Amino acid sequence: MICPSQPYLIAPSILSADFARLGEEVDNVLKAGADVIHFDVMDNHYVPNLTFGSMICKALRDYGVDAPVDVHLMVSPVDGMIEQFLEAGASIITFHPEASGHVDRSLQLIKDGGAKCGLVLNPATSLHHLDYVMDKVDQILLMSVNPGFGGQSFIESTLDKVRDVRKLIDASGRDIRLEVDGGIKANNIRAIAEAGADMFVAGSAIFNEPDYRAAIDAMRQELSLVNSVISK
Numbered sequence: 001m002i003c004p005s006q007p008y009l010i011a012p013s014i015l016s017a018d019f020a021r022l023g024e025e026v027d028n029v030l031k032a033g034a035d036v037i038h039f040d041v042m043d044n045h046y047v048p049n050l051t052f053g054s055m056i057c058k059a060l061r062d063y064g065v066d067a068p069v070d071v072h073l074m075v076s077p078v079d080g081m082i083e084q085f086l087e088a089g090a091s092i093i094t095f096h097p098e099a100s101g102h103v104d105r106s107l108q109l110i111k112d113g114g115a116k117c118g119l120v121l122n123p124a125t126s127l128h129h130l131d132y133v134m135d136k137v138d139q140i141l142l143m144s145v146n147p148g149f150g151g152q153s154f155i156e157s158t159l160d161k162v163r164d165v166r167k168l169i170d171a172s173g174r175d176i177r178l179e180v181d182g183g184i185k186a187n188n189i190r191a192i193a194e195a196g197a198d199m200f201v202a203g204s205a206i207f208n209e210p211d212y213r214a215a216i217d218a219m220r221q222e223l224s225l226v227n228s229v230i231s232k
């Protein structure tokens with residue numbers, strides 16, 4: 001369970017993990033203090049890369065992983081994959097609105113399956129996609145790189161977008177998580193949090209380090225210095 005009063009969540013992306021030892025990698029990153037496990041599901045159609053499907057989620061659940069699994073779908077169409085990931089034990093499922101023919105229906109499908117739902121907006125995707133769904137989403141994921149690959153650099157203009165979405169969330173009066181994904185490291189996480197984000201995906205900045213706990217602790221140390229209070 002994600003505790004709503006826990007202000008900041010760190011979500012390592014297994015995209016940068018050692019896939020030959022995935023169960024052990026996930027155990028290790030959870031022991032090192034991760035809150036959520038982020039799954040990057042790519043189909044070589046919506047994005048130019050191919051990763052994995054729901055059987056990896058099922059395998060990790062069967063192996064004993066009970067932490068929240070945050071599924072970032074970079075696939076088109078989305079509904080079939082939503083059903084498979086619900087079946088496999090996903091806790092949160094987000095998708096890109098351009099990839100669904102019927103955004104409201106896809107969000108409802110996730111909710112009806114008992115998971116938390118959200119939309120993902122690419123760096124150049126308009127916030128207008130959030131119109132008419134702010135009463136439904138549990139999470140909004142802002143991409144701070146173009147989707148498809150780990151290890152890219154954070155796009156600085158995302159900070160303005162985070163501020164704008166934080167205002168929309170506060171105006172909605174709902175408890176909606178604001179997640180940012182791509183190029184997050186200890187040296188920029190504080191600025192992203194100060195702009196209004198409360199959930200941070202980090203793949204290469206954790207899994208490419210020899211000591212996962214040191215990498216996560218460095219991020220938490222920066223978050224402890226954040227200069228603004230998020231109203232939650």
Ligand SMILES: O=C(CO)[C@H](O)[C@H](O)COP(=O)(O)O
Pocket residue numbers: 013015016038040072074145146147148149150151152181182183184201202203204205
């Ligand atoms: O969605 C993604 C790419 O499409 C990944 O979650 C993201 O890039 C995380 O990797 P890194 O922290 O290395 O940038």
Ligand SMILES: [Fe+2]
Pocket residue numbers: 013038039040072181201
């Ligand atoms: Fe992602």
